[in-house]
Amino acid sequence: MADVPGPSGVKTTKNEEKDTKLEDAIDFYSEHFDPLVTLYSNQVKLPKPNAKPFDNLAMWNSHYRRGETKKVEKKSKDQPLPQRRWLPHQLPIPSKKQTRKEKNIFTRMDDAQGPLSLLRKYMQEKTPIKVITRNDKGVRGYCTGVLIAFDKHWNLALTGVVEVWRRPAKSKYTVLLDKDVESEEVPPRPHPISPPVIEKKKISKNVIECRQTVSQMIMRGEHVVLIHAVLGNT
Incomplete structure (x- = not known):
């Protein structure tokens, strides 16, 4: 197979050129990234192999937006909870348990x-x-x-x-x-x-x-x- 001179004067073969183009096509950060070639290629190297897969873009978008929200730090159990400051007229009124009056024929006669x-x-x-x-x-x-x-x-x-x-x-x-x-x-x-x-x-x-x-x-x-x-x- 004939050698082809490269841009820097170095001689490269046609197979090396194809490999270079393929690497650029399956490189996610390359300007020549080709999604179709990436789907059919078995040489794709994922940037994050342990990334969570999603079924569609909507699920990814929801996960992405959720990650942007600030996580609220859980307060420790030892830390006292804040208490609301009640005004005197806002305090709860103490209630007495109502005793149910027994009803029978004698009590009903008295209440007639x-x-x-x-x-x-x-x-x-x-x-x-x-x-x-x-x-x-x-x-x-x-x-x-x-x-x-x-x-x-x-x-x-x-x-x-x-x-x-x-x-x-x-x-x-x-x-x-x-x-x-x-x-x-x-x-x-x-x-x-x-x-x-x-x-x-x-x-x-x-x-x-x-x-x-x-x-x-x-x-x-x-x-x-x-x-x-x-x-x-x-």
Whole structure:
């Protein structure tokens, strides 16, 4: 192969010229750097072999910008943290733990307001009251007694109750008692039912007035029509 004189008079071969051009093409800092030749060449020498590879320019740009930001030095644990200077009117107000008030039937009776407060007065003074009762058709009768407990649904607990009501002379309803049950299959109860004595008084041909005395009674609020105090002989 023929020798070719170089610019300084030194003779170089064509292979050396090709090698020189290739080195310039794959040199990242050279003016003759050729990216396409660098991609296909196996003689590329990376400036930083341990550099982190990126998938695209956006990832490199993000990493590059992040490196420009100043890193905040972590404070040691022994160094005391700065405390904010509070003004007297900015200081936190000490709070007391609120104790939840227990609620039951007795506390609710004490807190009753409106018409229920009148029931509380009758209960505390043990004033006899008269309760007008109803059935599915209209007014059934009334009950008199002393109130011992109530709730917001007008359910009443009474003691010393005298119940008076009216019913038709020919009633279809009967009460089954233990005395009426005489069967070997159903054994008698140890304490048979002993209902109060019912006094009957005929008001008209088809109406009978019944009266009975009960020591204690619980009346549902849906049967209450009217409540008023019994004062003196009224």
